[in-house]
Amino acid sequence: MGGSVARRQEGPVSEQPFLRYVALGDSQTEGVGDGGEFTGLRGFADRFAHRLAEHHPSLSYANLAVRGRRTHQIRQEQLAPALALEPDVATVVAGVNDLLRPGFDPEQVAEQVASMWVELRDQGARVLTMTFPDLSLPAPMGPAVLDRVRALNACLRRAARREGVLWAEMEGHQVVGDQRLWCADRLHASGEGHERMAAALAQVLGLPGSDDAWTRPLPGPAPVAPAGWQAVAAEARWAAHFVGPWLVRRVRGRSSGDGRRAKRPFLMPVR
Incomplete structure (x- = not known):
């Protein structure tokens, strides 16, 4: 693993209070894997909202994510409603449903994601995103998926640097291989996995008390x-x-x- 555990744009976090947080994305942002259909889904965005509210008690939060959505669908369906809510913090995490499809083009997907970042940023939002874990799936799909994940991550990093977007670096951490961070489907994070994603976003945003503990091994022996x-x-x-x-x-x-x-x-x- 190269570089630091989390990437952060230079400059201090805004001293203005955060009042409106809006999350855009697919199943991970919706919270699949953290909770249930009858008990309610939580997910990293909900958990990140609670971390923000600890320091910004007046925070309001909306989550526009819907599972299964590809990047172009997220842009078509979620961007306009998100802009209408006038967020001062926004997360946009998308691309996994694209890389699982034939004809995947990492550059094209990253540019679609970046176009959402730009519109939200230009309206005044502090925009955050994340790369994707390099979790190996069983053969024969594993190596192909892993190559696509790494290609998409590289494109997302370049776009984030260019557009001044904060991102949490999820690739390259050994702890990602711990089964306790994943659901039985091996694609969605468990509650503990979502909690670590929220902690990563808190770190890159520079929330007081946040650190790199989310990258460290879970206590106790792994299954x-x-x-x-x-x-x-x-x-x-x-x-x-x-x-x-x-x-x-x-x-x-x-x-x-x-x-x-x-x-x-x-x-x-x-x-």
Whole structure:
């Protein structure tokens, strides 16, 4: 892993109070993996909003993210409502649903994301984003996905430097391989994973009391991965429960977000 654990644009965090935080994105921003459909989803954006509110008690928060959305859909569906809310803090995290599709172009996806950053920034928002963890998935899809993740991250970094956007560097941390940070589908973060993402954003924004603890190993021994026939059986169950349904949706031209709306489309007090 090269460079620092989190990238931060030069200059102090605004001394003005943050009053309106708006989150744009897909399933990670919506909070899939952190909570449940009946108990409610939380996610890194909710957790980051609570961290912001600790220092800015008047903060209001909206989350426009919808699972399954590709970057161009996020721009089409979420950017105008986000601008209408006039945020002074915004997170835009997108691209995973693009890199899982044929014909993926990392430069094009990064520029679509950057176009959202620019409009929000030019309206006065402090914009934050993050790169994606280099988590290896099982063969044969693992190496191809990993190459795409790294290519997209490189493009996002260049765009963030160019546009003066803050970003949390999620690639290259050994702790990412801990299964406790991930859901059973291996694509969405667990509650602990979302908490670490929120901590990363807090660090790059420079919130008081934030540090790089989110990059350190979890306490206690990590779960032991199955071996032998147990490993084969585990991979088969994973493919049946998660890869199979995903492929069926792709063939049918469907998305996990079809018919869904943002869970928090309006600004509401965090506290």
